Structures are given as C-alpha cells and as structure tokens.
C-alpha cells in the first residue's frame with residue numbers, strides 16, 4: 001500500500017523545499033513503506049541519538065556533515081543524547097586525541113542544524129517536556145520508555161539518521177506506539193510486596209521486567225507508595241536496556257493505565273507473572289557480575305543524575321571523603337551541573353573526592369584508558385551495558401551503598 005502524502009509532503013519530496021528536506025522525506029517515506037505505514041504524522045519534539053563517536057564512528061560523523069552541508073535545519077525542538085566525552089575537560093578524562101577530534105566534528109555538524117545544545121539522556125527534565133498523548137520522535141531507549149510510561153506521550157524508539165530526518169521535517173512515520181491499538185497491555189505482572197520499593201529495587205525491578213517481557217507491553221500491578229521521578233527514570237532505563245521495553249503500564253502511575261481494565265483495553269493478558277521480594281534479591285544477585293568486594297570506579301548517573309540525586313550524594317557523604325583507591329564519578333547534564341555549582345554542592349563534592357563528569361556517561365564515552373576492572377553503580381542500565389562497553393565486572397547497589405563503598409574503599 002502506498003504511503004499517503006499531503007500536498008506539502010509531495011512538494012518536499014519533489015525538492016521544492018531544498019535538498020535537505022527532500023533527502024529527509026525520501027528516508028521517511030522509505031521507512032514508512034517498509035513498515036506498511038499509511039502516513040506521516042507531525043511530532044512535537046525529536047531526541048537524537050547521533051551523538052557519540054563511540055557508536056557512530058567515522059561513517060556517522062561524515063553522514064552528519066553531509067546532511068549539514070545540504071543546509072539542513074531542524075523544524076521542531078530537538079534535543080540530543082549525551083556527548084561522547086567529558087564536555088568540560090576531555091583531556092583529564094583520558095579521551096584519545098583522535099576520538100576527541102571526531103566528537104567535536106560531529107557536534108559541530110549537529111549543532112549547525114539547530115539542536116538544543118544540552119547533551120542529555122533526560123530531555124524530559126526541562127528541555128522538551130512532553131504532554132499526555134503528544135507524538136514524539138525520540139531515540140534513547142530510557143527516554144522513550146519514560147515518555148511513554150510516565151508521561152503518556154507517544155514515541156517509538158527511533159534510530160540514528162532517521163531521527164535527524166524526523167527533526168528536519170517535524171514528522172515521523174505513523175506506526176508502532178503512535179497507534180492506539182498497539183499500546184494496550186499484553187502481559188500482566190503482579191508485584192507482590194506489601195510495602196513501597198526500596199531505591200535499589202526500582203533498578204532491579206526494571207532489570208527483571210526487561211528480561212521477562214522482552215518487547216511485550218507489561219501491565220504492572222501492586223506498586224505501593226509514590227515513586228519519585230528519579231525512581232521511575234531508573235526503572236524505565238533498566239527495563240529498556242535488559243529487554244526492549246518502550247512502554248510499561250504501571251497501574252495507577254501510567255496516565256493511560258488508571259485501572260487494569262484501561263491498561264488492557266480490548267486485549268486479555270497472554271501471560272501472568274508475579275514478582276516477589278525474593279525475586280528482586282535474586283535479580284540483584286544476577287546483576288552483580290563481580291562477586292568480590294574490590295572496586296575501581298563508582299559511577300553514578302545512568303540516566304544522568306538530576307539535581308536532587310547529586311544533592312543526595314552530598315548529604316549521604318555528610319562531610320566524609322572518598323577513599324584514595326577509588327574513583328567516584330557522577331554524570332550529569334550541564335543544566336544540573338550549573339545548578340549544583342550555584343548551590344555550592346559541586347565544590348563540596350569535589351573537596352570530598354567526587355568528580356562530576358559533564359554531559360556524558362560511563363557507557364558512551366571511552367573510559368577504557370583507565371583500565372577499570374570493577375565498576376559499582378546504582379543503575380540497572382549501567383549494569384547491563386558495563387561489561388561490554390567498559391570491559392569491567394559490575395557491582396550493583398543503592399546510592400547509599402555506593403557512597404558507603406566509596407568512603408570505605410571497597411564494597412560492603
């Protein structure tokens with residue numbers, strides 16, 4: 001079936017609005033044909049994943065430069081995933097020279113098209129805040145899961161280059177989670193705990209849900225208490241990494257899942273699972289690929305830390321210092337860093353031995369030069385990618401446990 005194009009879209013395809021928009025329309029119509037979509041739809045914002053030299057290599061940099069050279073400009077608010085290296089001091093972060101050069105070329109090309117230059121995986125904290133029901137073309141699995149699950153917006157997991165085309169046109173392909181019939185729950189997951197989750201349990205629950213659900217849409221019942229935004233950010237990131245969760249219905253939290261009935265709509269569950277406290281403890285044990293207590297790096301901020309989370313680390317340290325045998329890094333975007341600088345918190349943390357790494361993260365920057373063998377983190381997503389991307393064994397714990405380990409110089 002041919003994709004329906006409006007008069008304006010046909011004009012764009014014919015090149016009447018310039019080379020860049022023609023190119024973008026050719027890509028989007030090809031994607032639409034490939035997935036049997038009927039049409040393109042407007043989006044309110046785009047989030048790009050053509051962001052780091054570590055994953056896009058020379059080909060990605062050259063593609064970004066070619067699209068920029070066509071005169072491409074983004075037509076809707078467009079954010080971008082973290083920078084491929086410490087944006088404040090890449091040399092101190094031991095970034096290889098060639099890598100840094102290529103990262104800067106990539107940034108120059110993307111910035112020339114009009115991206116909002118905060119390099120972050122949490123664009124929903126202040127840059128483009130989606131509303132319920134709004135259509136987005138976002139990449140970054142954790143952000144897509146958060147936008148669908150917590151905010152009730154509608155986005156698929158877009159891919160690099162296609163995301164740039166969406167930003168140029170302000171449109172995406174109407175498929176997948178943009179369509180109501182694809183948003184209903186498929187599997188029921190009963191959380192059997194008669195108390196609110198502890199902080200580390202959100203990461204473990206996300207990790208377990210990802211393994212259990214894969215790409216099926218889960219309807220989670222039994223969530224007690226009032227999880228913070230940060231708890232849900234952690235959960236969504238872990239589930240999107242260990243599985244490919246893009247939408248979860250957490251009954252009572254997800255806007256379109258006020259009840260179990262609403263979450264399933266016309267569908268019935270194809271499977272029912274239960275998750276108990278014991279299951280979360282077992283999951284935590286599986287997440288710990290390192291069984292000893294030595295640690296080289298404690299890496300917090302996956303997804304990047306919010307102001308609240310950075311302040312919490314300062315409070316947990318309570319004037320104590322990080323042991324000299326440990327690197328203790330916090331990843332945050334420059335908005336959060338500006339704020340904690342103004343609050344005096346950055347200075348306090350640095351005096352305690354904490355390094356704040358700007359606009360990047362442990363997974364998408366080249367930290368192999370440090371030869372870390374064991375990394376401790378409070379992030380289920382970091383646990384999933386760390387062994388492959390950082391060539392390290394992982395220790396998972398709560399933020400409190402990470403801070404205590406940092407002060408002690410080993411896992412406790």
Ligand code: F3S
Pocket residue numbers: 081082121142237301302303304331360361362363364381382
């Ligand atoms: Fe963000 Fe990097 Fe984690 S992009 S979600 S901090 S892997």
